[in-house]
Amino acid sequence: MKYLFFLLAFSQSCDQYPTGNTKISSLTYSANTRGSSYQCTIDSMSIKVQSNEKSNERQITSEDWFAIVAKAKTISLTNLENFKATTDKSSTDRARIAMIKIQANDKIYESTSFDEGNPPNELKELINLMLTMAKTIE
Amino acid sequence: MKKVFFTVAAMTAVLMSCEQDTTETSNEIIAQEVKVDMSDFSLYAEDDLTSKSTNGAEKCESMKNLSFRLAKNKGLAKKMYDIEYNTRKAIAAKKPTKPGNGNGNGGNNGGGDNTPTIFEGAIAIPVVVNIIEKSNGAVSQSQIDSQIAILNADFNNQNPNRGNVPQDFASLQADLNISFTLAGVNRKTDTRASWGTNDAMKIPSQGGIAPTSPSTTMNIWVCEIGGGILGYAQFPGGTDATDGVVIGTDFFGLNASGGIYGKGRTATHEVGHWLNLRHIWGDGRCKRDDFVADTPSSDAPNYNCPSFPTVNCRTADMTMNYMDYVQDDCMYMFTPGQSDRMRALFVSGGPKEGFVN
Numbered sequence: 001m002k003y004l005f006f007l008l009a010f011s012q013s014c015d016q017y018p019t020g021n022t023k024i025s026s027l028t029y030s031a032n033t034r035g036s037s038y039q040c041t042i043d044s045m046s047i048k049v050q051s052n053e054k055s056n057e058r059q060i061t062s063e064d065w066f067a068i069v070a071k072a073k074t075i076s077l078t079n080l081e082n083f084k085a086t087t088d089k090s091s092t093d094r095a096r097i098a099m100i101k102i103q104a105n106d107k108i109y110e111s112t113s114f115d116e117g118n119p120p121n122e123l124k125e126l127i128n129l130m131l132t133m134a135k136t137i138e
Numbered sequence: 139m140k141k142v143f144f145t146v147a148a149m150t151a152v153l154m155s156c157e158q159d160t161t162e163t164s165n166e167i168i169a170q171e172v173k174v175d176m177s178d179f180s181l182y183a184e185d186d187l188t189s190k191s192t193n194g195a196e197k198c199e200s201m202k203n204l205s206f207r208l209a210k211n212k213g214l215a216k217k218m219y220d221i222e223y224n225t226r227k228a229i230a231a232k233k234p235t236k237p238g239n240g241n242g243n244g245g246n247n248g249g250g251d252n253t254p255t256i257f258e259g260a261i262a263i264p265v266v267v268n269i270i271e272k273s274n275g276a277v278s279q280s281q282i283d284s285q286i287a288i289l290n291a292d293f294n295n296q297n298p299n300r301g302n303v304p305q306d307f308a309s310l311q312a313d314l315n316i317s318f319t320l321a322g323v324n325r326k327t328d329t330r331a332s333w334g335t336n337d338a339m340k341i342p343s344q345g346g347i348a349p350t351s352p353s354t355t356m357n358i359w360v361c362e363i364g365g366g367i368l369g370y371a372q373f374p375g376g377t378d379a380t381d382g383v384v385i386g387t388d389f390f391g392l393n394a395s396g397g398i399y400g401k402g403r404t405a406t407h408e409v410g411h412w413l414n415l416r417h418i419w420g421d422g423r424c425k426r427d428d429f430v431a432d433t434p435s436s437d438a439p440n441y442n443c444p445s446f447p448t449v450n451c452r453t454a455d456m457t458m459n460y461m462d463y464v465q466d467d468c469m470y471m472f473t474p475g476q477s478d479r480m481r482a483l484f485v486s487g488g489p490k491e492g493f494v495n
Contacts, residue, residue: 002489031366032439032441033366033367033368034368034399034404034407034439034441034463034464035366035368035389035399035404035442035465036366036367037366038366052366057220057237088421090337090421091326091372091373091416092370092371092372092373092411092416093367093368093369093370093407093408093411094335094367094370095335095368096365096366097439112422112423113182113421113422113438
């Protein structure tokens, strides 16, 4: 079953990116400003959410993990740092500074920073999926 | 850092604004013309802007290099661009006359042309505090008074922690000579838990309080902001209707409920933005500048209370600058370069000229 999902995710990504043998091991989304921090990290085993001093963690189902990986594989990791958002509210502190880091093939790919709530279009679906999962943690 | 070129070419055509095609060549700046490079200045709107500008910008020669992400509000873009241009020109013009002296005199004031200079002398800023509170008087008069006192300390290099400055930055602690006086307090009772960052607290039809005389008064709104935001500001060039700074109730003045952010430095940081200062890391990677020559480059904010040196982009960060993201007790300085940026706003024709006339 697990193997099947992997194949599925693998074949999907192959269509778009020839280097489809990317092995994603973890994803971290963060949003920080002066006096406030949020971080959500997902890997194949667990999802961990840290909001200011509060920290919660739970195990993740393989379905959830493959959904995340499938979504992440629609994104060109080598271009991650080039995606641009349309607002710059954090420059006057109107929004927390958000970014996403994806660890794949033992390399860490980082996006540029963007306003919380308005990521670059290319990252919207992945971040929404991560945050939806994060909300299920108590 | 900022690329400013000095040339002796006669026809440098320092375009003060797009509309003026005529070049001014007369005694603009003594001996040298100053060419201002704006290629690193990119603008976003303060509002959401989704599509790119398709026309308008092309018409404007001086905006050729500006990477616009502004569709809704070209007027704002133009204003912010012009303010930045005039600021850079003023600072560039100042440098050759007093090399190595951050607090020296600016360029010539005479001539009556459009040459921007850096405002000299004391600046007094009347402050109106607009409070939206859960019960009448919840924000006390002593909380208000403490905030005014803190602004006065910070903008006159009297921060109680300033002695902690590392040797490397000791010569860069600037006395801005800007004072603040309480000119009025407006209060409104509302139990809303979170006002957000879209200016609802400033708009009467959305339950807020309209600003008082924004061209001659600094407005501070105090309310519950929410979303983890301690306070926020509007850069010069924005609309008068929303001009000023917003501070979360717990982080306004001396306030125990603000914890390590309860010493009133959120307002100092936001007033820095209101006077055109960028975050000290330039809101981007190493090459993104804060447009201030005497602050080290950095690629990210610092939080909490970092020890010195905290090295990023191969130099020690000035983490104790008010425009970083450290906690209240760990920020205690502006630099002469930041002072120049702020003071450039107060010259005749500048966005804050109403405060000194």
